Amino acid sequence: xxxxxxxxxxxxxxxxxxxxxxxxxxxxxxxxxxxxxxxxxxxxxxxxxxxxxxxxxxxxxxxxxxxxxxxxxxxxxxxxxxxxxxxxxxxxxxxxxxxxxxxxxxxxxxxxxxxxxxxxxxxxxxxxxxxxxxxxxxxxxxxxxxxxxxxxxxxxxxxxxxxxxxxxxxxxxxxxxxxxxxxxxxxxxxxxxxxxxxxxxxxxxxxxxxxxxxxxxxxxxxxxxxxxxxxxxxxxxxxxxxxxxxxxxxxxxxxxxxxxxxxxxxxxxxxxxxxxxxxxxxxxxxxxxxxxxxxxxxxxxxxxxxxxxxxxxxxxxxxxxxxxx
Amino acid sequence: xxxxxxxxxxxxxxxxxxxxxxxxxxxxxxxxxxxxxxxxxxxxxxxxxxxxxxxxxxxxxxxxxxxxxxxxxxxxxxxxxxxxxxxxxxxxxxxxxxxxxxxxxxxxxxxxxxxxxxxxxxxxxxxxxxxxxxxxxxxxxxxxxxxxxxxxxxxxxxxxxxxxxxxxxxxxxxxxxxxxxxxxxxxxxxxxxxxxxxxxxxxxxxxxxxxxxxxxxxxxxxxxxxxxxxxxxxxxxxxxxxx
Ligand code: SF4
Ligand code: SF4
Numbered sequence: 425x426x427x428x429x430x431x432x433x434x435x436x437x438x439x440x441x442x443x444x445x446x447x448x449x450x451x452x453x454x455x456x457x458x459x460x461x462x463x464x465x466x467x468x469x470x471x472x473x474x475x476x477x478x479x480x481x482x483x484x485x486x487x488x489x490x491x492x493x494x495x496x497x498x499x500x501x502x503x504x505x506x507x508x509x510x511x512x513x514x515x516x517x518x519x520x521x522x523x524x525x526x527x528x529x530x531x532x533x534x535x536x537x538x539x540x541x542x543x544x545x546x547x548x549x550x551x552x553x554x555x556x557x558x559x560x561x562x563x564x565x566x567x568x569x570x571x572x573x574x575x576x577x578x579x580x581x582x583x584x585x586x587x588x589x590x591x592x593x594x595x596x597x598x599x600x601x602x603x604x605x606x607x608x609x610x611x612x613x614x615x616x617x618x619x620x621x622x623x624x625x626x627x628x629x630x631x632x633x634x635x636x637x638x639x640x641x642x643x644x645x646x647x648x649x650x651x652x653x654x655x656x657x658x659x660x661x662x663x664x665x666x667x668x669x670x671x672x673x674x675x676x677x678x679x680x681x682x683x684x685x686x687x688x689x690x691x692x693x694x695x696x697x698x699x700x701x702x703x704x705x706x707x708x709x710x711x712x713x714x715x716x717x718x719x720x721x722x723x724x725x726x727x728x729x730x731x732x733x734x735x736x737x738x739x740x741x742x743x744x745x746x747x748x749x
Numbered sequence: 750x751x752x753x754x755x756x757x758x759x760x761x762x763x764x765x766x767x768x769x770x771x772x773x774x775x776x777x778x779x780x781x782x783x784x785x786x787x788x789x790x791x792x793x794x795x796x797x798x799x800x801x802x803x804x805x806x807x808x809x810x811x812x813x814x815x816x817x818x819x820x821x822x823x824x825x826x827x828x829x830x831x832x833x834x835x836x837x838x839x840x841x842x843x844x845x846x847x848x849x850x851x852x853x854x855x856x857x858x859x860x861x862x863x864x865x866x867x868x869x870x871x872x873x874x875x876x877x878x879x880x881x882x883x884x885x886x887x888x889x890x891x892x893x894x895x896x897x898x899x900x901x902x903x904x905x906x907x908x909x910x911x912x913x914x915x916x917x918x919x920x921x922x923x924x925x926x927x928x929x930x931x932x933x934x935x936x937x938x939x940x941x942x943x944x945x946x947x948x949x950x951x952x953x954x955x956x957x958x959x960x961x962x963x964x965x966x967x968x969x970x971x972x973x974x975x976x977x978x979x980x981x982x983x984x985x986x987x988x989x990x991x992x
């Protein structure tokens with residue numbers, strides 16, 4: 425497939441935002457159970473939510489560049505019963521709304537106790553919004569992943585690993601960002617957040633390696649024989665029906681060399697996993713610069729990872745477009 | 750239920766592209782808007798087509814056959830392109846099984862084209878909406894046309910009658926009979942899309958001529974032990990003489 429930058433930015437930006445929100449609420453939950461010191465809610469949760477929101481808005485903005493008719497985008501909420509894209513279109517603004525309210529409640533230090541859970545655990549609006557946001561963050565990961573994983577013709581995507589990796593890679597970049605952010609606003613949480621960032625990055629490494637391993641061993645289900653229905657081992661295309669390009673030759677081919685593809689793969693395999701791990705581990709005890717570097721490198725790597733994710737998918741329609749004339 | 754479809758006979762298609770041009774002519778002139786071309790006379794022309802005719806060479810030289818292969822939307826009975834569409838712009842009509850795109854609703858997200866394994870959908874660069882074969886839905890029900898003209902434009906244009914049009918759910922229709930009796934098949938059956946359009950395979954055309962069809966055993970001349978004139982190996986005109 426041809427990697428579209430609008431979608432690359434959409435998925436990586438909102439992934440990081442979802443991860444960041446999950447990191448914020450994870451910290452809040454631990455603090456509620458007194459497993460972590462209580463940070464300055466206004467600065468850490470409030471401003472943290474603002475960063476997540478900015479990333480979400482940027483991602484949403486990028487996605488509009490993918491559409492031929494952005495002014496009609498509202499229509500895309502219609503078919504949520506059948507279309508994962510439609511579901512994503514509904515969940516994304518819902519999640520943005522909850523992140524906004526969650527950040528606002530923290531920003532205004534609005535913590536009326538709504539009820540007391542057993543064990544003297546007070547529940548305030550931010551806890552409820554946090555739970556709702558967590559559910560929506562995971563729902564959004566599933567929607568985004570399923571947009572690709574549900575297309576059975578694209579064997580490279582048609583696997584639970586696609587969804588798992590969207591969760592893990594978004595989570596890893598979000599937790600790295602949270603760690604870097606905490607180094608500035610809530611130093612007492614840095615080792616906790618960077619610890620989680622390390623764990624999720626390691627899990628993401630395993631997940632992405634598994635999908636690379638799987639994809640390298642795929643055997644295409646469709647062949648030229650099934651594509652045109654002629655059972656002969658030797659078929660060569662002589663003409664594709666036109667001499668110039670077409671939508672079919674632009675949208676479904678990445679047009680890059682094998683070396684380029686391999687280069688991008690190795691770049692992201694280094695930039696998303698080992699490099700950020702080194703930065704995270706060495707910045708774990710408060711190095712804001714190191715943690716910022718961890719997130720920056722990881723995010724740059726994720727752009728390459730997403731590019732590769734699209735480029736690697738081989739669409740069966742390409743069987744019909746192997747030769748110009 | 751009706752399922753309109755094309756049946757394309759690969760045995761007689763000569764790859765003349767008449768269906769391609771007549772399709773473009775009819776559909777670019779219709780109310781749905783033009784099928785835009787970009788840089789049509791330049792070095793790298795491109796444009797929207799609903800129908801393309803491709804050419805494949807089957808076999809190894811010198812035993813090769815050239816197969817011309819027209820390809821357009823197959824109006825799948827279980828179309829994977831429809832449920833993925835977020836706006837409902839892509840839909841399959843209940844009454845006749847035609848898969849259509851509502852150009853006023855389409856947001857040009859291209860997701861449906863990813864979900865079609867056949868590459869049958871093309872985004873129109875000019876209008877920025879998804880387009881594909883409509884089976885000439887604006888022709889086949891037009892009662893102001895003569896009955897014989899109420900067929901897809903490509904079917905009317907084909908000089909070798911390689912394209913049949915009809916209801917594949919009606920067992921007595923010409924298309925159903927052709928599918929049944931001439932080995933009609935679907936493309937990429939492995940995906941369970943159940944394309945409505947079918948293709949008829951190449952057939953070897955052979956005739957067996959028996960000796961007695963060329964030389965009469967009961968020729969009265971031969972019975973009288975005379976040889977017919979002119980001789981068997983001399984040039985003759987038909988009916989002048991018979992062996
Ligand atoms: S051929 Fe492609 S566009 Fe046409 S109905 Fe089937 S899946 Fe949809
Ligand atoms: S490009 Fe148009 S028809 Fe296709 S999925 Fe998107 S909105 Fe639907």
